Amino acid sequence: MSKSLEFLTEALRRLPGVGPKSAQRMAFHLLQHDREGAAQLSRALYQAVDTVHHCAMCNTFSDTEVCDLCADEQRDRALLCIVETPADQMMIEQTLTWRGLYFVLMGRLSPLDGIGPKDLHLDKLVARAADGVVQEVVLATNFTNEGEATAHYISEMLKARGLKVSRLARGVPVGGELEYVDAGTIARAMLDRRSA
Numbered sequence: 001m002s003k004s005l006e007f008l009t010e011a012l013r014r015l016p017g018v019g020p021k022s023a024q025r026m027a028f029h030l031l032q033h034d035r036e037g038a039a040q041l042s043r044a045l046y047q048a049v050d051t052v053h054h055c056a057m058c059n060t061f062s063d064t065e066v067c068d069l070c071a072d073e074q075r076d077r078a079l080l081c082i083v084e085t086p087a088d089q090m091m092i093e094q095t096l097t098w099r100g101l102y103f104v105l106m107g108r109l110s111p112l113d114g115i116g117p118k119d120l121h122l123d124k125l126v127a128r129a130a131d132g133v134v135q136e137v138v139l140a141t142n143f144t145n146e147g148e149a150t151a152h153y154i155s156e157m158l159k160a161r162g163l164k165v166s167r168l169a170r171g172v173p174v175g176g177e178l179e180y181v182d183a184g185t186i187a188r189a190m191l192d193r194r195s196a
């Protein structure tokens with residue numbers, strides 16, 4: 001087999017959930033049927049790896065030091081909503097109920113997977129929440145075991161620093177991931193948020 005093809009197949013295996021067989025299928029497909037797509041993919045990857053960083057304020061992916069949302073003067077800087085992923089942030093944005101800013105954890109506490117407070121950069125979150133401007137922090141992590149544990153941990157940490165902390169209300173089903181819950185339910189849960 002071609003060395004380059006082998007190299008490509010190995011690289012594709014780095015994607016989550018892709019085993020040797022599917023990596024090989026993808027490589028064959030790109031080289032046989034979609035060379036233009038392959039070139040586009042390689043340019044996009046190269047560019048993204050080079051330019052995408054974490055926003056200095058909210059930690060989400062951004063091409064600029066501070067993302068557009070954090071830079072928006074219309075947002076209420078006294079309110080900070082904590083979510084697990086950029087997808088969750090987008091879900092809350094769609095509800096049009098939140099006028100504050102966000103902090104994106106880029107994950108959740110998961111001792112079984114070896115993800116502890118250090119891996120989530122919670123020190124960055126504490127520094128962000130304790131900037132003296134933030135008045136209320138809303139925990140909008142998922143209603144899964146890990147999401148709940150993460151919310152609890154962060155809540156204790158921030159309350160110890162005198163911050164007002166609330167949690168999305170129970171409109172979101174137990175075990176529910178925000179990404180898959182409809183906007184109306186999330187909007188309701190945001191409006192009915194309760195003290196954590």
Ligand SMILES: [Zn+2]
Binds near residue numbers: 059067069
């Ligand atoms: Zn940001």
